[in-house]
Amino acid sequence: MTEDTVLLDRGPSADAGTDPVLQVEDLRTYFDTRDGVVKAVDGLDFSVRPGEILGVVGESGCGKSITSLSVMQLLPRPPARFASGRIMFKGRDLLQASEDEMRRLRGNEISMIFQDPMSSLNPVLSIGDQLTEAIILHQGLSSKQAMDHAIEMLDLVHIPEPRRRLKEYPHQLSGGMRQRVMIAMALSCNPSVLIADEPTTALDVTIQAQILALMEEIRDKLKTAIILITHDLGVVAEMADRVLVMYAGRKVEEADVVEIFERPQHPYTRGLMRSVPRLTTDFSEAREQRLSEIPGIVPALTNLPKGCTFAERCAFATDRCRAEYPAIEPKKPDHVAACWESANLPDWTL
Amino acid sequence: MTETSETPLLEVKNLTKHFPIRGGLRNREQARVYAVDGVSFSVHAGETLGIVGESGCGKSTTGKAILRLEDPTSGQILLKGNDITHISRREMHPYRQQMQVIFQDPYASLNQRLRAGEIVGEPLGNYGNLTPTERREKVADLFARVGLRQDAMHRFPYEFSGGQRQRLGIARALALNPEIIIADEPVSALDVSVQAQVVNLMMDLQEELGLSYLFIAHDLAIVQHISHRIGVMYLGKLVEITDKQSLFRSPQHPYTEALLESVPIPDPRKRKARKVLKGDVPSPLKPPKGCNFNTRCPFAVDRCFKEEPELREVAPGHMAACHLR
Numbered sequence: 320m321t322e323d324t325v326l327l328d329r330g331p332s333a334d335a336g337t338d339p340v341l342q343v344e345d346l347r348t349y350f351d352t353r354d355g356v357v358k359a360v361d362g363l364d365f366s367v368r369p370g371e372i373l374g375v376v377g378e379s380g381c382g383k384s385i386t387s388l389s390v391m392q393l394l395p396r397p398p399a400r401f402a403s404g405r406i407m408f409k410g411r412d413l414l415q416a417s418e419d420e421m422r423r424l425r426g427n428e429i430s431m432i433f434q435d436p437m438s439s440l441n442p443v444l445s446i447g448d449q450l451t452e453a454i455i456l457h458q459g460l461s462s463k464q465a466m467d468h469a470i471e472m473l474d475l476v477h478i479p480e481p482r483r484r485l486k487e488y489p490h491q492l493s494g495g496m497r498q499r500v501m502i503a504m505a506l507s508c509n510p511s512v513l514i515a516d517e518p519t520t521a522l523d524v525t526i527q528a529q530i531l532a533l534m535e536e537i538r539d540k541l542k543t544a545i546i547l548i549t550h551d552l553g554v555v556a557e558m559a560d561r562v563l564v565m566y567a568g569r570k571v572e573e574a575d576v577v578e579i580f581e582r583p584q585h586p587y588t589r590g591l592m593r594s595v596p597r598l599t600t601d602f603s604e605a606r607e608q609r610l611s612e613i614p615g616i617v618p619a620l621t622n623l624p625k626g627c628t629f630a631e632r633c634a635f636a637t638d639r640c641r642a643e644y645p646a647i648e649p650k651k652p653d654h655v656a657a658c659w660e661s662a663n664l665p666d667w668t669l
Numbered sequence: 670m671t672e673t674s675e676t677p678l679l680e681v682k683n684l685t686k687h688f689p690i691r692g693g694l695r696n697r698e699q700a701r702v703y704a705v706d707g708v709s710f711s712v713h714a715g716e717t718l719g720i721v722g723e724s725g726c727g728k729s730t731t732g733k734a735i736l737r738l739e740d741p742t743s744g745q746i747l748l749k750g751n752d753i754t755h756i757s758r759r760e761m762h763p764y765r766q767q768m769q770v771i772f773q774d775p776y777a778s779l780n781q782r783l784r785a786g787e788i789v790g791e792p793l794g795n796y797g798n799l800t801p802t803e804r805r806e807k808v809a810d811l812f813a814r815v816g817l818r819q820d821a822m823h824r825f826p827y828e829f830s831g832g833q834r835q836r837l838g839i840a841r842a843l844a845l846n847p848e849i850i851i852a853d854e855p856v857s858a859l860d861v862s863v864q865a866q867v868v869n870l871m872m873d874l875q876e877e878l879g880l881s882y883l884f885i886a887h888d889l890a891i892v893q894h895i896s897h898r899i900g901v902m903y904l905g906k907l908v909e910i911t912d913k914q915s916l917f918r919s920p921q922h923p924y925t926e927a928l929l930e931s932v933p934i935p936d937p938r939k940r941k942a943r944k945v946l947k948g949d950v951p952s953p954l955k956p957p958k959g960c961n962f963n964t965r966c967p968f969a970v971d972r973c974f975k976e977e978p979e980l981r982e983v984a985p986g987h988m989a990a991c992h993l994r
Contacts, residue, residue, distance in 0.1 A: 378860035524889070528930075528946065529946075556934060556937045600918045
């Protein structure tokens, strides 16, 4: 590790020595459709350690949500199919697990929170019923004990008057409150892995700040491994220990958060970072500057180009890029990227 | 016409939009949603005024009231000095030409049964008397202007990506050479790389055509990038409005400060202890007495619970509604 990558004020994070709690190897999630095979996830490797926040970044259709649904085994087969891969969780391969085994894991050892808390909560069940369901199922508590535990969980996620809230229904809560309830539910069985798929995208910024603070607090207290899926580079920069960038179903870059923001090695990562406007107080030429664009659009997953899938939008693409998909290789210590040209990219500045 | 050089292109005075909630046997008004509650601002020619605020703050309702898609409860809307607040649909017709709209969702706001060329050409049929050839030329010109290929004219909306659909929406808005475009969250449904394309396009068009924008959005960084002046709304009220330099360098309202503080910075070296604004936005059914931010404001004093602060000039050209300034 170079001295640059060590940051003292970043709070507790994963202990590099511990083994990963979840390890995904060569995952290929394909969908058989009338238009052909959609390679939604195509050869993905990643792992996450206890207490670590792994940020997964990419735009719509990059496969980030399909990855999380694959880990949770929530995809109907068919049309989904796993062309290859292993998802190792505590010594077991989840791709080989029976539905019964998965049911024991889901919401218990691995849980998930979604973008839209309104559509993921059951509108006709009270908060208390929904919270205690998993606790009774997985932990075998009586309903009285489960209620007490539910109150503790609501307390943990800072919901005021938890006893009263238990009797309320989702529509009586604000968006931020609902997302807290979702988090309380996801954490109620003390999972080792929490997958958060765009957990704050539907929320206002002041509420987003509350939820992000809560997720950090929980990681510190419970050492939960968190996979944070988001399109928001600001959220990633503030939360993640490590960042994985996906494009058209594949990992194109992965590194420690400071490393990737300071020395991005893939033109797509660079393009993403440049295209977000940043808050500034220096207006000398700010408005005159154009935002940098990534030209073109994401290719259709049914009809991916032969070589690098980013080549047609990339200013640095060569003939080799158009012919051959680049292997994902270490470019710097602890920093991998899939780009033939990363050694020839100009020095990085925003 | 009362137009003079000082007349703003668009002026909104004390605009109010309340939605009554009716119920009971006699269908009487039971309660009232104070969606927009006394908002005043103006937009000058060639200028972009950004309106920011969180969901439910009334920013979209403000836009709809200005477009007369919602009838204002009270207040005044002046377009080039002409009062359009209560005029009839027919009287509104010529003004629609000067004031166009771009919506958030390019999926929902385009007619799925019309070809792209027809969508863009439709306003031309409603106004003016172009021959079919002239109309085709004008549409081709608009496609080129927003960066769409000519052969795209024959395709249907579902054949376009999100960014291209938003380009279509912009082309349609430009068809009548409007002077001001009300853009309600025009890029928030788009991926970041495509957002940049659309924001750049809007800024280029402004430069070429001298357009004004009322740019309504919740993303502060984008609003900062595109706007000249910015107004911040909270619970139906404008709490601060000024040029963008002053707003970001010295925000005067505690809510604006909190908003700026909450935006995540895409730089991991700038991580800081998060100053989190507590609590939720109160219901617009029952806005708090006094200052409507008093339930969440860390600085609130007695007076803030009793007396509503007026939007007043706290520094040259810088308006804020806070007793403590």
